[in-house]
Amino acid sequence: MEDKEIQNESIIDRKIGLELLHKMILIRRFEEKSAEMYTKEKIRGFLHLCIGEEAVAVGVMESLTEADNIMSTYREHGHALARGVDPGSIMAEMYGKQEGCSKGRGGSMHLFDTKKRFYGGNAIVGGHLPMAVGMALASKKQRQDHITCCFFGEGAIAEGEFHESMNLAALWKVPLLFLCENNLYGMGTALRYSHSVQEVEKKGAAYGVESAAVNGMDVLEVKKAAKKAIGYIRKTGKPYFLVCNTYRFRAHSMFDAELYREKSEVEAWKERDPIPTLRTKLLKDGLITKDDIDTIEKKVKAEVQDAVDFAEKGTFESVQDLTKFIYSNQR
Amino acid sequence: MTDTKTVKITYREALKQGLREALINNQKVFLMGEDVGRYGGAFAVSKGFLQEFGTDRIMDVPLSESGFVGAGIGAALGGMRPIVEVMTVNFSLLALDQIINNAATLLHMSGGQINVPVVIRMNSGIGNQLAAQHSHSWEPFYAHVPGLKVLSVGTHEDARGMLATALEFLDPVIIFEYTSLLNIESEIPFDAGAMDIDKAKVRRQGKDLSIITYGPGVYKALAAAEELMLSGIDVEVIDLRVLNPIDNTTIMNSVIKTHRVLIVEEAWRSVSVSSEIISRIMEGAFFDLDVPVRRLCGIEVPIPYAKHLEDASIPQKEDIVESVHNMMQHD
Ligand SMILES: Cc1ncc(C[n+]2csc(CCOP(=O)(O)OP(=O)(O)O)c2C)c(N)n1
Numbered sequence: 001m002e003d004k005e006i007q008n009e010s011i012i013d014r015k016i017g018l019e020l021l022h023k024m025i026l027i028r029r030f031e032e033k034s035a036e037m038y039t040k041e042k043i044r045g046f047l048h049l050c051i052g053e054e055a056v057a058v059g060v061m062e063s064l065t066e067a068d069n070i071m072s073t074y075r076e077h078g079h080a081l082a083r084g085v086d087p088g089s090i091m092a093e094m095y096g097k098q099e100g101c102s103k104g105r106g107g108s109m110h111l112f113d114t115k116k117r118f119y120g121g122n123a124i125v126g127g128h129l130p131m132a133v134g135m136a137l138a139s140k141k142q143r144q145d146h147i148t149c150c151f152f153g154e155g156a157i158a159e160g161e162f163h164e165s166m167n168l169a170a171l172w173k174v175p176l177l178f179l180c181e182n183n184l185y186g187m188g189t190a191l192r193y194s195h196s197v198q199e200v201e202k203k204g205a206a207y208g209v210e211s212a213a214v215n216g217m218d219v220l221e222v223k224k225a226a227k228k229a230i231g232y233i234r235k236t237g238k239p240y241f242l243v244c245n246t247y248r249f250r251a252h253s254m255f256d257a258e259l260y261r262e263k264s265e266v267e268a269w270k271e272r273d274p275i276p277t278l279r280t281k282l283l284k285d286g287l288i289t290k291d292d293i294d295t296i297e298k299k300v301k302a303e304v305q306d307a308v309d310f311a312e313k314g315t316f317e318s319v320q321d322l323t324k325f326i327y328s329n330q331r
Numbered sequence: 332m333t334d335t336k337t338v339k340i341t342y343r344e345a346l347k348q349g350l351r352e353a354l355i356n357n358q359k360v361f362l363m364g365e366d367v368g369r370y371g372g373a374f375a376v377s378k379g380f381l382q383e384f385g386t387d388r389i390m391d392v393p394l395s396e397s398g399f400v401g402a403g404i405g406a407a408l409g410g411m412r413p414i415v416e417v418m419t420v421n422f423s424l425l426a427l428d429q430i431i432n433n434a435a436t437l438l439h440m441s442g443g444q445i446n447v448p449v450v451i452r453m454n455s456g457i458g459n460q461l462a463a464q465h466s467h468s469w470e471p472f473y474a475h476v477p478g479l480k481v482l483s484v485g486t487h488e489d490a491r492g493m494l495a496t497a498l499e500f501l502d503p504v505i506i507f508e509y510t511s512l513l514n515i516e517s518e519i520p521f522d523a524g525a526m527d528i529d530k531a532k533v534r535r536q537g538k539d540l541s542i543i544t545y546g547p548g549v550y551k552a553l554a555a556a557e558e559l560m561l562s563g564i565d566v567e568v569i570d571l572r573v574l575n576p577i578d579n580t581t582i583m584n585s586v587i588k589t590h591r592v593l594i595v596e597e598a599w600r601s602v603s604v605s606s607e608i609i610s611r612i613m614e615g616a617f618f619d620l621d622v623p624v625r626r627l628c629g630i631e632v633p634i635p636y637a638k639h640l641e642d643a644s645i646p647q648k649e650d651i652v653e654s655v656h657n658m659m660q661h662d
Contacts (some may be wrong), residue, residue: 069409103442112441119408120441124432130398131433134405134413141361141387141411161428164398171393325439326477327576328446331499 012220014287018296020062020219021282024054024275026300027078030087031250033304034077034094034108038254042311043094046123047108050078052249055274056181057082059222060149060244063230067117067146069139071132074109074123075181079151085113087303088310097314104317105325125186126152126159129178133165136174140237147175147233154243155186157200166207169239177229178209178241181216183248188260204241216244217272220281247272336521342512345490345519346376350414352524353498354384357412360498363390363403364416364452373418374454374513400426400451404434404503407449412498420455420507421467434503435478446501450494456509456547457597457645463633466641468598470546473505474574474607480504481575482528485549487517489572492526504528509547528573531581537567540591540655543582543608545571548595548646555651564659574604582608583616590621593654597645600628622658627651 012020031049038047050057057078064070072079080090085101093100094108102112102121110121119135122128132150139146156162157180169176182200184191191198204211210232214225222244229240247269251258282288340348353360362377368391371378381389392399396417403415417423423430430451437445457466474481480502484490490508497504534549535556542552549570556566569585571577586592592612594605605626612624627646634644 098442100442102440102444105442106440110440112444114441114444119445120437122433124428127401127428127432130401130429131405131408133398134402134407135409136405137402138406138409138411141406142409161397161401164393164395165401167393168395168398168402325441325443327480328438328443328501330446330501 012287017278017282017287018292020058020223021275021278021288021293022296022300023058023082024219024278025296026087026303027054027057027081028275029300029304030081030090030307031077033308034091035250035254037091037094037308043108044096045107045109046074047094047254048075048252049250050075050248052269052273053181053183053216053246054078055219055222056216056244056246059219060179060226062223063226064149065146067144069117069119069135069146069148070151071119071128071135071148072121072151073125073128073153074121075153076111076121076151077108080111080113080118083116083118085111085116085118087307089113091307091311092314095311095314096316097311098317099310099314126156126161128152129156129161129165130168132176133169133172133174136169136176136239137172140172140174145234147177147230149177149179151179151181153186154180154182154184154191154200155189155194156180157203158194166204166209166239166241170207170209173238175233175237176239177233178239180241180243182243182245185248185252185261187252187256190260201241201243209239209241211241211243213243213245216246217274217277219274219278337518338521339516339518340487341514341516342487342490342509343374343376343514345487346508347378349491349494350377351380353414353494354380354388357498359410359412360414361388361390361411362414362416363392363399365392365394365418367391367416372416374510377416396422396425397429401429401433403449403451404429404447407447408437408445413449414494414498415449415451417451417453419465419510420453420469421465423453423469430473430479430503430505431476435476438502439478447503448501450497450504450506452494452506452508454510455507456511457629457634457641458511458547460636460638460641462636466634468596468629470507470574471598471603474604476575478503479575480528481507481573483507483545483572483574484509485544485546485570485572486534487519488523489526491519491523493528495525496528500528507546511547512550515550529578531569531571531573531578533567533581533585534570535566535568537565537589539565539589540593540658541567541569541585541589542593542595542651542655543569543571543585544595545574545604547597551646551648552595552651555648555655558648558652559655562656564655566655571604577607577611579611579615582611586612586616587619590619591658592620592624593651593658594624594626595646595651596626597629599631600626601631603628625654625658627654
């Protein structure tokens with residue numbers, strides 16, 4: 001019965017198809033605009049783009065409810081956008097404006113929006129995993145039925161905090177989705193140079209955590225795998241480890257000469273670009289037309305421009321407020 | 332008459348009563364830490380709690396300091412009121428990332444959206460021949476970090492009452508408790524309860540010289556003061572109690588009154604709490620000093636095992652008495 005439902009996940013209708021395509025294109029164009037604004041020095045500091053990885057953010061977020069908690073890394077613009085965090089508030093955050101989703105205190109790597117249950121933006125690799133366990137533990141203790149979804153890269157799997165967190169989550173049986181975006185590189189270090197076992201999903205077995213790997217370049221496959229994982233978590237209350245195999249088309253950050261990989265490798269992966277993949281499928285299945293794509297592109301262009309306008313119009317917080325938000329001193 | 336009634340209890344018992352009361356008063360409070368349950372607590376502070384409160388409220392955790400401290404922080408984000416016990420301060424180094432990068436920063440990085448109401452207790456101090464890796468005084472470390480409230484429990488009254496107040500605040504609180512005091516008995520008011528966690532306290536009024544100290548220094552300084560009284564020297568003893576943020580007013584009022592200051596702490600001298608207090612006195616009460624401020628600190632050596640060397644590594648009552656005599660001879 002349940003399996004059938006999940007089977008049906010890959011059969012999509014026009015509405016869902018358009019929605020998935022829209023979200024992925026929004027992320028792509030937003031990231032491209034962010035890079036542009038970086039070169040114009042509107043955005044500073046570290047900026048990590050997720051271009052190429054859009055299917056993961058969109059496919060996973062689709063299957064979560066508004067009550068679920070999200071935690072992510074410094075490469076989180078896509079997750080935030082897919083979650084419905086306002087693009088303007090994200091752009092303003094990167095501009096350092098007080099209209100930003102973290103009032104300009106966080107920047108690109110620390111997007112927060114508690115209304116969307118989006119709990120950052122953590123820039124210590126693996127640092128948010130223990131907290132995600134704790135959030136899931138709190139849900140369990142309070143007998144709430146929402147789950148926590150924690151995004152991280154394969155680089156985090158080498159950290160002790162990953163292993164501690166997997167063990168704790170399994171031991172305590174908490175509703176947590178460990179969502180690994182395996183883009184094959186941690187900065188310039190390829191998977192094969194950092195992991196003794198490169199099918200990282202196998203690591204779940206050491207902790208008795210149900211695990212799977214999926215093609216992260218296909219949003220429908222991600223969606224299906226995420227639905228299955230989340231269904232399992234909701235049913236059993238136990239954690240699940242889902243690895244989405246993907247690739248980042250751009251540099252690690254804006255300070256990366258990409259000495260560590262061949263252009264041809266990047267080009268080969270671009271053949272599997274998640275956006276054309278979905279677009280082609282939807283066109284072939286007759287669910288959408290070329291006009292629909294133009295409409296989406298136009299809409300996204302306006303959304304991204306609105307975000308930039310919002311950020312441009314934003315204001316800088318007074319220096320007098322510098323030491324705000326150190327202590328709440330509230331009881 | 333009734334409010335002068337006192338009871339004689341050990342420091343351990345005082346901690347235990349405070350903890351038990353917290354667990355009874357708020358169902359969101361739970362205790363997590365290594366060996367807090369079945370073992371009864373490494374220092375027997377939570378002995379019997381597992382039987383009284385059950386495994387949901389008293390959680391034994393695996394040896395994963397970063398993992399479970401992070402989980403405590405996450406549980407606080409998720410609406411619980413966790414008390415995380417790190418067996419001793421020495422092992423808290425493995426959780427420093429969680430405490431500093433997450434607990435202390437989330438309120439700020441999120442632009443004020445996220446509170447982290449976690450209490451982290453750790454046993455601490457020097458004096459049981461535990462050698463270099465088990466004899467750390469990391470109070471200055473933690474006191475250095477904006478966003479953390481850092482308490483040092485130097486008396487039985489505070490052992491009984493600081494936790495209750497710490498649990499009321501929405502900010503993360505680090506509590507230092509001291510192994511060397513656990514078995515010591517003292518009188519506390521019969522109805523002792525919640526204590527403020529904002530102010531330093533004058534533990535003994537005096538007019539000739541101020542000893543400023545915290546933690547295990549408090550009872551040593553009080554004993555030294557009694558002895559000095561025999562020589563007609565009337566010493567004031569200030570217990571800092573709160574190492575971050577530091578209460579300037581109480582310090583300055585005392586300097587203005589006695590014009591002489593000796594600072595006593597067990598932590599290593601350089602870049603210590605005493606360094607900070609001296610700077611503040613220079614900035615705020617320099618012209619009120621009759622003699623240069625002096626301090627007795629931990630000798631800068633990894634704490635040795637041999638008893639006589641260990642004793643020589645930290646200030647003792649005799650050292651305090653001698654230093655005060657020397658300072659009084661300046662007149
Ligand atoms: C604990 C820690 N070590 C090192 C870094 C520096 N650093 C930032 S991103 C990164 C690579 C992480 O790779 P991965 O987890 O696979 O995520 P990706 O960047 O590929 O999305 C490194 C080494 C860091 N931020 N935190």
